[in-house]
Amino acid sequence: MRKLTYFIACSIDGFIGDESGDASFMYPFVDEEFFDFLKTEYPETMSTDGRRALGLDDLENQKFDTVIQGRASYDVGLREGMTSPYAHMREYVASRTLKESPDPHVEIVAEDVAAKVRALKAEESGLGIYLCGGSVLAGELLDEVDELVIKTYPVVIGTGMPMFGSGFAVEEFTLDDVRVFKNGVVVRTYSRKR
Numbered sequence: 001m002r003k004l005t006y007f008i009a010c011s012i013d014g015f016i017g018d019e020s021g022d023a024s025f026m027y028p029f030v031d032e033e034f035f036d037f038l039k040t041e042y043p044e045t046m047s048t049d050g051r052r053a054l055g056l057d058d059l060e061n062q063k064f065d066t067v068i069q070g071r072a073s074y075d076v077g078l079r080e081g082m083t084s085p086y087a088h089m090r091e092y093v094a095s096r097t098l099k100e101s102p103d104p105h106v107e108i109v110a111e112d113v114a115a116k117v118r119a120l121k122a123e124e125s126g127l128g129i130y131l132c133g134g135s136v137l138a139g140e141l142l143d144e145v146d147e148l149v150i151k152t153y154p155v156v157i158g159t160g161m162p163m164f165g166s167g168f169a170v171e172e173f174t175l176d177d178v179r180v181f182k183n184g185v186v187v188r189t190y191s192r193k194r
């Protein structure tokens with residue numbers, strides 16, 4: 001079985017964006033050292049357009065070959081004309097309202113997203129599945145999450161969009177790795193205690 005990994009950026013107090021989900025206040029922390037880490041270890045988590053603009057289209061996928069995101073997260077790129085934001089992976093978008101995919105490379109998952117994720121996990125592959133967010137989809141898929149990679153930016157914002165839009169539940173994870181960057185960004189990797 002391969003893993004579903006929620007790879008997500010958040011504030012110290014655990015929010016992935018302001019109340020609307022806007023995470024642009026985090027961008028200034030992507031400095032040279034942190035960008036180098038992303039480019040080396042998680043190049044596939046950068047959008048296809050972003051990679052192209054930086055001349056990085058050729059970077060090989062390191063951790064993931066499949067991505068799933070909620071329709072609201074997909075909309076962020078769609079509004080900028082990106083119909084296939086992660087063309088270098090297989091792309092799934094969870095939505096009950098999108099009747100037709102805006103792009104032949106993007107498959108819409110309208111029913112039983114958890115079952116779809118379990119089927120993807122059962123596939124033979126050396127690379128995993130990137131749960132891109134947002135909060136609502138992560139909350140719905142919490143039971144399926146095997147790994148968390150949390151990029152914590154050194155800011156407190158008081159209120160905002162939570163990492164998981166789900167109800168109260170105590171779910172245990174084991175800390176596997178911590179990376180600290182000079183600008184105060186911390187990346188923690190946790191695996192699910194099953």
Ligand SMILES: NC(=O)c1ccc[n+]([C@@H]2O[C@H](COP(=O)([O-])OP(=O)(O)OC[C@H]3O[C@@H](n4cnc5c(N)ncnc54)[C@H](OP(=O)(O)O)[C@@H]3O)[C@@H](O)[C@H]2O)c1
Pocket residue numbers: 007008009010016017020021022023069070071072073074076094095096097098109110111112113132133134135136137138140161165
């Ligand atoms: N900080 C970060 O690293 C990060 C990463 C990703 C996203 N974000 C932010 O997160 C925000 C969006 O998050 P969000 O929580 O509002 O929304 P979301 O989880 O991205 O998308 C929610 C939508 O996904 C669909 N969906 C969710 N569960 C489903 C299910 N079980 N079956 C079928 N469809 C399902 C529904 O679409 P329909 O309404 O079409 O049915 C739902 O409205 C964006 O602003 C984005 O910028 C931040």
